[in-house]
Amino acid sequence: MGDSPRELPAGDTRVADGTATSLARKIPRSLVEIGLPVLVIAVIVLLLPLFIPSFVSSLVSKMMIYGLFGMSLNIIWGYAGIPSFGHAAFFGVGGYAAGILFLKVGISNFWLILLLAIVAAAVVAAILGFPAFRVFGVGAGAVNPIYFLLATIAFGEILSRVAIAVRPVTGGSTGLSGIKKLDLAGFGFRMTSGRYYYLVFFIVVVCLFVMYRVVNSHYGYALRGIHDNERRMQALGYNTWLYKYTSWIIAGVFGSVAGVLFAFFGSTMIPNNLAMVTSDIAFLLVIMGSTTTFFGPLVASVVYVGVEYLASLYLPDRWPLIFGAMFVFTIMVIPQGLGVFILKWWRRLFSGSPA
Amino acid sequence: MAPLLEVKGISVHFGGLAAVGNVSFGIEPGERLALIGPNGAGKTTLFNVLTGQLKPSAGSVYFKGQDITRASVFARTHLGMARSFQITSLFPYQTVRVNALIALQGTRKGRYNVVRGLMGDKQMQAAVQGLLESTDLWELREEVVSSLAYGQQRKLEIALSLASDPELLLLDEPSCGLTTAESADITTRIRDLGSKITVLMIAHDMDLVFGVAERVMLLHYGQIACVGTCDEIRANPMVRDIYMGTRKTFGSNG
Numbered sequence: 001m002g003d004s005p006r007e008l009p010a011g012d013t014r015v016a017d018g019t020a021t022s023l024a025r026k027i028p029r030s031l032v033e034i035g036l037p038v039l040v041i042a043v044i045v046l047l048l049p050l051f052i053p054s055f056v057s058s059l060v061s062k063m064m065i066y067g068l069f070g071m072s073l074n075i076i077w078g079y080a081g082i083p084s085f086g087h088a089a090f091f092g093v094g095g096y097a098a099g100i101l102f103l104k105v106g107i108s109n110f111w112l113i114l115l116l117a118i119v120a121a122a123v124v125a126a127i128l129g130f131p132a133f134r135v136f137g138v139g140a141g142a143v144n145p146i147y148f149l150l151a152t153i154a155f156g157e158i159l160s161r162v163a164i165a166v167r168p169v170t171g172g173s174t175g176l177s178g179i180k181k182l183d184l185a186g187f188g189f190r191m192t193s194g195r196y197y198y199l200v201f202f203i204v205v206v207c208l209f210v211m212y213r214v215v216n217s218h219y220g221y222a223l224r225g226i227h228d229n230e231r232r233m234q235a236l237g238y239n240t241w242l243y244k245y246t247s248w249i250i251a252g253v254f255g256s257v258a259g260v261l262f263a264f265f266g267s268t269m270i271p272n273n274l275a276m277v278t279s280d281i282a283f284l285l286v287i288m289g290s291t292t293t294f295f296g297p298l299v300a301s302v303v304y305v306g307v308e309y310l311a312s313l314y315l316p317d318r319w320p321l322i323f324g325a326m327f328v329f330t331i332m333v334i335p336q337g338l339g340v341f342i343l344k345w346w347r348r349l350f351s352g353s354p355a
Numbered sequence: 356m357a358p359l360l361e362v363k364g365i366s367v368h369f370g371g372l373a374a375v376g377n378v379s380f381g382i383e384p385g386e387r388l389a390l391i392g393p394n395g396a397g398k399t400t401l402f403n404v405l406t407g408q409l410k411p412s413a414g415s416v417y418f419k420g421q422d423i424t425r426a427s428v429f430a431r432t433h434l435g436m437a438r439s440f441q442i443t444s445l446f447p448y449q450t451v452r453v454n455a456l457i458a459l460q461g462t463r464k465g466r467y468n469v470v471r472g473l474m475g476d477k478q479m480q481a482a483v484q485g486l487l488e489s490t491d492l493w494e495l496r497e498e499v500v501s502s503l504a505y506g507q508q509r510k511l512e513i514a515l516s517l518a519s520d521p522e523l524l525l526l527d528e529p530s531c532g533l534t535t536a537e538s539a540d541i542t543t544r545i546r547d548l549g550s551k552i553t554v555l556m557i558a559h560d561m562d563l564v565f566g567v568a569e570r571v572m573l574l575h576y577g578q579i580a581c582v583g584t585c586d587e588i589r590a591n592p593m594v595r596d597i598y599m600g601t602r603k604t605f606g607s608n609g
Contacts, residue, residue, distance in 0.1 A: 213469070213470055213472070214469050214470075216472050216473065216474065217468055217469045217470055217471055217472060217473060218460055218465045218466055218467070218468040218469075218471055218473045218476070219466070219467055219468055219469040220469070220473070221453065221456060221457055221460075221473045222457065222460070222466055224446070224449065224453075224457070225446055225449075225457040228446040228447060228448060228449065229444055229445065229446055229447075231440075231444060232440070232444045232445070232446070232515070233457075233461070234427075234428040234429050234432075235406065235428055235429075235432060235437070235438050235440075235444075235516075236429075236432060236437075236457070236458050236461030236462075236515065236518065236519065237429050237432035237433050237461035237462040237466075237519055238429055238461050238466065239427075239429050240429070250469075
């Protein structure tokens, strides 16, 4: 499952990137470098609710949900090189699908809701992806990617207008409220706020695992190739259009899972959850977290939710300004993103020399 | 023998400009054909029609008897064509190994596999070793491509083109920008590709052309000015006038 080749032929004394250490010699590097921190963080997050007040653990839930949201955008942006300003379309479709199924249709089984919401988001992504990639286009052969970006903004805005217009189903401009997690079923126990934390943790971990597999699979490396050099990929025999289109759907599906979790987390869904205002969050998370690391947006999400909470305490009226300042700060101070920063620091810890 | 690639009456117009006008030729299996011509002769335009990047205004292209005039770039690769690029076209932020892996799986079934890790795939890694060893790049396998010397990048450029095991290799100025020694190395490599691979190349480097090609085709103002063996081309006064320049070209200001 390692994402880097560490098998060297017998007798080759050279360690993969020229940095031999005593610690990493016995155990496979990928296990120490990736497995260890993942395990430590997972255990901390699991045990956290025992030691912190419930409002903090709800912040941690939000960090996980937004982290998943950002990482799902990173699949198309960071790996395939397709930036999108409309990722909230999928987040919102997932959330609205969950809310409508729960409130209007009367399904209370969480797993069924999740499944149907994923299907809904996949269908929406498949429909929107067609004009996005066929007409506007991004990458090799596209007239100008700006049209693609504008189209993705439009998708989110159109969907939010639809959500406002179809009042009987979506609740109009006030949205849906009362999407109570406490009434969810399908677990074999009664859902509580405390248990919802673990549900979020479980779903996010599963999603991260699946996404990690996808981006390191044969398919995932093809996405990297398209990011770097789409023209060459076509010459090598790749149907790059199909890759871009499918990765868009995959990203949409994971974005919708974040939306489902968010709907029950906040118990409301509003039209803005489909629009640019929400897409910006994913956008910021990817920029702040770095497009070149897998986990970057998750780290950014921790910072983002923390800042958002502090802002809501002390400067609630100034949130747009603070949000913008986070963009500017990221671009000026850590343009590569937090992910790269942490990765470098972590590698240095192991190699003893600058990575 | 039936030609491997047959070009029939290809014309390409850009607005009112005829970049390529009614060009027809064929390449026999195993042949090495060089396409030469002064700047703006239409070499690259013709090349792009063959690789599928450009659709011709008129005429058709047949590969192994199949009409591929409208086939996409990637479909041609699956049929057995491969190309290299004049301006080095690699995956600069990946290692040589990853470049080779991506190149090798382009025509393999597993390329859509979303579950299986690429790095841990033993079969693919073995294929990478084969490809990189045959092109003398195995030593550099863990180097990031952007940190390689230009000559090594050019070598990788050709290696990636060979990854799909092509029957027809289209090379766009393979020795572009190389030193004389590096260029000679590339010449030997292309010559040693074996008769299973047919080569069509654009080249400005006449040492490369005469070192590799069995037949040379001179393109001038979008049309085939003449075709012949290396000796014929060397002796042809028209080639000298068009391509090498007349005495006047250099004599005018001195």
